[in-house]
Amino acid sequence: MLEKVMDVIFQHVQAQRGVILLAEAAGGELAPRMVRQAGGGTDTIQISRSIARKAFEEGVAILCQDAQVDPRFQGGESIRFLGIRSALCVPLMVEGKVIGLIYVDTPVRVKAYDEFDLDLLSALSGYLAVGIEQARLREALESERRVRSRLERYHSPAVVDQILGKGKRGEAPSLEVREVEATVLFADLVGFTSLTEHMPPPQVANMLNDYFSVMTDVIFANGGTLDKFIGDAIMAIFGAPVLTTDHAHRAVRCALGMREALGRLNAENPDGPQLLFRIGINTGPVVAGDIGSVRRMDYTVLGAAVNAASRLESEV
Numbered sequence: 001m002l003e004k005v006m007d008v009i010f011q012h013v014q015a016q017r018g019v020i021l022l023a024e025a026a027g028g029e030l031a032p033r034m035v036r037q038a039g040g041g042t043d044t045i046q047i048s049r050s051i052a053r054k055a056f057e058e059g060v061a062i063l064c065q066d067a068q069v070d071p072r073f074q075g076g077e078s079i080r081f082l083g084i085r086s087a088l089c090v091p092l093m094v095e096g097k098v099i100g101l102i103y104v105d106t107p108v109r110v111k112a113y114d115e116f117d118l119d120l121l122s123a124l125s126g127y128l129a130v131g132i133e134q135a136r137l138r139e140a141l142e143s144e145r146r147v148r149s150r151l152e153r154y155h156s157p158a159v160v161d162q163i164l165g166k167g168k169r170g171e172a173p174s175l176e177v178r179e180v181e182a183t184v185l186f187a188d189l190v191g192f193t194s195l196t197e198h199m200p201p202p203q204v205a206n207m208l209n210d211y212f213s214v215m216t217d218v219i220f221a222n223g224g225t226l227d228k229f230i231g232d233a234i235m236a237i238f239g240a241p242v243l244t245t246d247h248a249h250r251a252v253r254c255a256l257g258m259r260e261a262l263g264r265l266n267a268e269n270p271d272g273p274q275l276l277f278r279i280g281i282n283t284g285p286v287v288a289g290d291i292g293s294v295r296r297m298d299y300t301v302l303g304a305a306v307n308a309a310s311r312l313e314s315e316v
Contacts, residue, residue: 001131002034005102005124010036012120013088014112015104017045021052022092022100022132030056030101047103048079048087055089059098061125062089063118066110086112090121092129099129155225159242175241175299177289182239183251183281184306185224186313187215187258189232190276199273208232211275214261222254227300233313237301240288248283255279280313282306 002020009018020034030052035045050073055062064070064087067079087105091098102125106112144164151160189195189211196204212234216226219236223244227235236254239247258279266274284305290297 001128001135005128006034006036008124009102009104009121010038013104013117014106014109015088016106016108017047018102018104019045019047020100020102020128023056023098033100046082048073048082048084048105050077050079051084051087051089051105052101052103055091055101055103056098059091059093059096061091061118061122062087063113063115064088065113067105083107085110088113088117088121090118090125092125092132094129094133099132102128153226155220155241157220159223159225175290177287177291179285180240180243180288181247181284182237182286182288182301182305183247183283184227184286184301184309185219185234185236185238185251185254186280186310187234187236187255187277188313190278192232195273195275207273207275211262211265214265215258218257218261219254222250222257224250224254225299228298237286237288240286240301241299248281251281251283255281278313280309280311280315282309282312284308 006018006020009015016038018034018036019032021030022033023029024031032045037045048067051062051064051067054060054072062072064073064084067073067084067087073079084105085107086109087103089101089103092100092102102121104113104121148160148164151164196207199207211232212229215234219226219234223238223242225237225240227237229235236251238244238251238254244250258277262275262277282305284303286301286303286305288301289299291300291302292298
């Protein structure tokens with residue numbers, strides 16, 4: 001899109017140099033995104049900071065027919081140094097906010113541009129601004145889709161909405177590593193090895209998939225976070241990444257709900273293996289956040305409280 005706009009400019013405007021600049025998301029500084037010179041020159045292009053600053057800060061289109069004597073830019077050292085004679089600069093605006101500039105100039109002629117040229121660049125700036133904003137929105141939506149897809153593997157939809165909502169409001173991301181008080185739940189199937197040692201692997205996989213799906217639904221229904229599956233065991237967290245004051249109660253309600261759900265699952269499969277599990281729950285300070293390697297990170301919790309919950313479950 002930027003290249004097509006620059007093609008139109010150089011076809012219809014007597015430009016020696018042209019630059020399209022976009023404001024960076026961080027800090028709002030202008031950075032060149034498309035640069036062109038007449039004749040295909042490859043020299044580094046420097047533009048008038050005075051003209052660009054006025055257009056960007058005031059959101060106004062500028063037609064300068066002789067920059068060397070224009071009273072608006074008498075203090076502009078870059079204009080004198082670069083030998084700029086005629087210049088055009090128009091802002092790219094979206095909902096009243098300047099997101100960039102289209103800038104063209106020539107050191108060769110005075111009065112090289114007129115109102116028609118200014119109108120042309122203004123029309124192109126509107127087209128370009130809408131296209132850029134749509135591209136940014138598509139990129140933001142795709143980024144959110146990827147993040148949501150990842151988060152929904154471990155968190156309930158309500159928790160995911162809260163995490164993404166905090167990010168949009170500019171608050172600290174909930175997935176950063178920090179120390180919090182949380183409740184950890186471990187659930188482990190009883191006698192799983194002896195139960196499955198004579199079962200075909202596909203049957204074992206299907207049984208675990210059904211079991212994990214039912215248990216995950218119960219965890220999410222109680223506002224918990226699925227930390228991980230460890231063989232036939234489940235580890236869940238309450239009170240992180242979204243902080244709650246009733247995380248212990250949520251974990252206990254979840255355990256009771258998991259017991260009821262397991263009873264229903266066994267009843268639906270009377271001829272299959274009847275599953276039993278042990279549950280351990282513990283509350284205490286934990287380190288919570290995205291932890292792992294540069295290649296892979298997962299949200300998890302660490303600490304003595306986690307180890308205690310695991311030991312409680314194994315000793316039931």
